[in-house]
Amino acid sequence: MILPSLRQLEFLVALADEQHFGRAAEKCHASQSTLSAGLKELEATLKVVVAERTRRSVTLTPIGKELAARARRLLADAKAMVDYAAANMGVLSGDLRLGAIPTLAPYLLPQIVPEVRRNYPDLKLYLREAKTDDLLHSLHAGEVDAVLLALPYEIGxxxxxxxxxxxYQLAIQPDHPLAKRPRLSGEDLTDIQMMLLEKGHCLQRHALSAFAPLGPQQDLTFEATSLPTLVAMVAEGLGATLLPDIAIDAGVAEGQDVALVPLKGAHPRRIAFVWRKTSPRGAELELLGEAIIRIRDAVKTPGPDQPGS
Incomplete structure (x- = not known):
């Protein structure tokens, strides 16, 4: 009996996800011709048609959809085998695929990755930045091992x-009356229309709920894709926004003509490290979580010879 290869199953799953040969090939880091040939070999091996092809579109057949679901489970099991082997190579060693949301990745990863690589030279980190829903899908599919995200969020x-x-802190024009205040509460922001990130970013929801049920409303005439864009809009006098402390500490507002005002009584977002409970690398990931906390504490508490001490 000839069995399908894992690479062929990877091609099938990618096609099911992307519904497009070019994007599926890109996802698999393969040429389109290689992916197409691999799928034809899979069809020949299984003696079924998995996809209906036209010049403009591709659609999985009913049996193709069922096979893709089975292939996804098989790939996850194969990945678990690799993880199990990696977990037994030694503490924090081997390949580790880590996801992080866009409002954390640019500010947290530069702090922790160099130290992690220095302290664990046998660990090879692969990093991916994406929105929470995309990362959770990848986590459940076995495409990443763990995710850095912000809670509350429905994570299953x-x-x-x-x-x-x-x-959070309020970022606002320096000549605005609120910019002169030493600290603000939710009641102070009830009449402020906030420029926020577009829907799909968990920070958009967290910022709006920071003072729930009181607090700011979103300015629906503008949605940004990044925190630097929001800061630039505030600097141009176009409105106000809420910025997380981790981005401020990393310098997102440096060099911009904005005032930052601390907030009291806000509900903070909770940054967490999550992974599948069935992961054989759970003990390693706990060690990595502890390392992240130690590194952040060291960064936020300068030594006697460092600025700020």
Missing amino acids: DLAVFPLFEDN
Whole structure:
């Protein structure tokens, strides 16, 4: 009996996800001709047609959809075998695929990755930045091993390792009356229309709920794709926004003509490290979570010879 290869199953799953040969090939880091040939070999091996092809579109057949679902489970099991072997190579060694949301990745990863690589030279990190829903899908599919994200968020039955809380500050034009205040509350922001990130970013929801049920409303005439864009809009006098402390500490507002005002009584977002409860690398990931906390504490508490001490 000839069995399909894991590579062929990977091609099938990618095609099911993308519904497009070019994008599926790109996802698999293969040429379109290689992917197409692999799928034809799969069809020949299984003696079924998995996809209906036209010049403009591709559609999985009913049996193709069922096979893709089975292939997804087989690939996850194969990945678990690799993870199990990696977990037994030694503490924090082998390949580790880590996802992080866009409002964390640019500010947290530069802090932790160099130290992690220095302290664990046998660990090879692969990093992916994406929105929460995309990363959770990848986590459940076995495409990443763990995810750095912000709670509250519906994450299902995952192992959760709390890291730290991330508060907010108001970013506003320096000549605005609120910019002169030493601290603000939710009541102070009830009449402020906030420029926020577009829907799909968890920070958009967290910022609006920071003072629930009181607090700011979203300015629906503008939605940004990044925090630097929001800061630039505030600097141009076009409105106000809420910025998380982790981005401020990393310098997102440096060099911009904006005032930052601390907030009292805000509900912080909770930064956490999550992974599948069935992961054989759970003990390693807990060690990595502890390392992240230690590294952040060291960064936020300068030594006697460092600025700020």
